Amino acid sequence: MTISITNPPELEAADLVAIDVHTHVQFSTKAAQSEEGTRRLQEMKAHFRSDVLGMDVPGIAAFYRERKMAAVTFIVDSLGDRAEHAPTNEEVGELAAEHADAIIPFASVHPLRGKAGAKMARRLIEQYKFRGFKFHPSTQEFYPNDTVAYPIYEVLAEYGLPALFHTGQTGVGAGTKGGGGVRLKYSNPMYLDDVAVDFPDMPIIMAHPSVPWQDEALSVATHKAQVYIDLSGWSPKYFPPQLVQYANTLLRKKVLFGTDFPLFTPERWIDDLGKTEIRETVKPGIMLHNAARLFGLKIGETDEGTGR
Numbered sequence: 001m002t003i004s005i006t007n008p009p010e011l012e013a014a015d016l017v018a019i020d021v022h023t024h025v026q027f028s029t030k031a032a033q034s035e036e037g038t039r040r041l042q043e044m045k046a047h048f049r050s051d052v053l054g055m056d057v058p059g060i061a062a063f064y065r066e067r068k069m070a071a072v073t074f075i076v077d078s079l080g081d082r083a084e085h086a087p088t089n090e091e092v093g094e095l096a097a098e099h100a101d102a103i104i105p106f107a108s109v110h111p112l113r114g115k116a117g118a119k120m121a122r123r124l125i126e127q128y129k130f131r132g133f134k135f136h137p138s139t140q141e142f143y144p145n146d147t148v149a150y151p152i153y154e155v156l157a158e159y160g161l162p163a164l165f166h167t168g169q170t171g172v173g174a175g176t177k178g179g180g181g182v183r184l185k186y187s188n189p190m191y192l193d194d195v196a197v198d199f200p201d202m203p204i205i206m207a208h209p210s211v212p213w214q215d216e217a218l219s220v221a222t223h224k225a226q227v228y229i230d231l232s233g234w235s236p237k238y239f240p241p242q243l244v245q246y247a248n249t250l251l252r253k254k255v256l257f258g259t260d261f262p263l264f265t266p267e268r269w270i271d272d273l274g275k276t277e278i279r280e281t282v283k284p285g286i287m288l289h290n291a292a293r294l295f296g297l298k299i300g301e302t303d304e305g306t307g308r
Contacts (some may be wrong), residue, residue, distance in 0.1 A: 011070060011100055013292035013299050018069045019104070020266060021291050022164070022207055022232035022258030025073045028087035029056040029095065052262040054085075057092055060261070061099035067266060072164075072258075074106035074134040079113075093128025104295060106132040106164060111142045111149030118151035125159055131295060132162040132205075137186035138170050144186075145194035153199045162203035162294065164230070165192060167217060168210035171233070171263070189217040196224040203294060205256065208233040214240045222250050228294065231286070232258030236273040244277050252282045256291050 013019070055063065057073065064071045073096070075087055082088070089107045096105035107130040109117040124130050133156055137144055144165055156163055167189040173180025189210045196204055204227045210217035211234075221227045229251065231239070239247075247255045259269045270287075278286070292299045 011102075011104070011297065013288060013297040015101075016068055016070055016288060016292075018067075018257055018266065018287040019072070019291040019295075020064065020069055020232075020259050020261060021072045021104075021205065021230050021256045023060060023064075023071045023073045023261040025055065025057050025060060025075060025087055025092060026262070027054045027056045027085050028091055029058065052265060055262065056087065057095035057103060058099060061095075061102040064266075065099075065102040069266060070102050070104055071261070072104045072106055072132070074164075075108050076134060076136050076139060077108040077110040077113075078140075079110050089124055089130075090128065093124065093130060097129065104131050106130060106134045108134045109152055110140055111135060111144075111146070111152060112140070113152070114148050115151045117149075118155050121152050121155045125155070125161065130161070132156075132164060132203075134164045136166040136170075137191075138166060138182050138184055139172055140186075141183070142186060144191040145198075150198070153195065153202055157199045157202040160201060160203075162205055162228075163195075164205040164207055165189075166208065167192070167206045168208050168213055188213050189220055192227070193220045193224065196220065196227050200226060202226065203228065205230050205294075207258065208260070209239055209243055211240065214243055218242060218246050218251070221254055222246070228254045228256055228290070230256040230258035233260040233263065235264070236269065236276045236278070239276060247286065248277070248279050248282055252285055253290055253293075255286050256294070257287045 060071055060073055073092065075089065075092060092105050096103040107124045109121050111117065113120065121133065135144065142149060153163065167187050169184065170182060170187065173182040189206050190213065192204055192206060206217050206221065206227065206229050209231065217229060221229050259266055289299055
């Protein structure tokens, strides 16, 4: 039995031009305002030559509100010690409630927490009204179809909430000796085929073009009704040709705008999308309507970008 959660009345897709389904919150508000947090944040911005790194939840909300967009935002749970500047699920949930017109909060519970993780997930959903969960197989070091994670999936399926899984290549550890110990094998999207079969009531979002397993991702998304693909983490200029083809046709209602913010800003991503062969008729679906349907938001009396 699926338990429905009332959508925050402040968030209406009719008021938005886009929903970014993939953004990272990197700083807790308290840490960002501390002397150490301020210093670290300034160092990050100077090193990466970016003004958008290290935002807390209110900062992300203001950034996307200004652009008439909403953002799905999350942390990634770790079994180790949490970095001093990192926010908690609880902080994300509390602040998202204060910025419900711009933020769609996702929680993160490490799959290897098993049954204890399932209890955590239920508490986070019921107390903080999280709208989905984020998993990163390569950094959390688990295969998505490992049954140790199934108690957590059972909770998500009960509430009908989506699970967003990193797939394919990752920038974490890229170019470093041994890739920083990060193993890509965990993020093959074919493992999600098992998850989709075993949890048909849990929507699944496969994050990123799944290089080098793009064909596997397309196969799973076309075969399983509840599986979507978000287009985050890569400039659209580098989308594999078959991803563009499917986005224009068979998967036009199942591909979602995502940036991997702050890796990409919406402006850069949208500008690069214009350099692809993605059809103008399917862009409204990618940018807004597909995600709005997934999250049960009102779209309004507008063309939903069917691509026909």
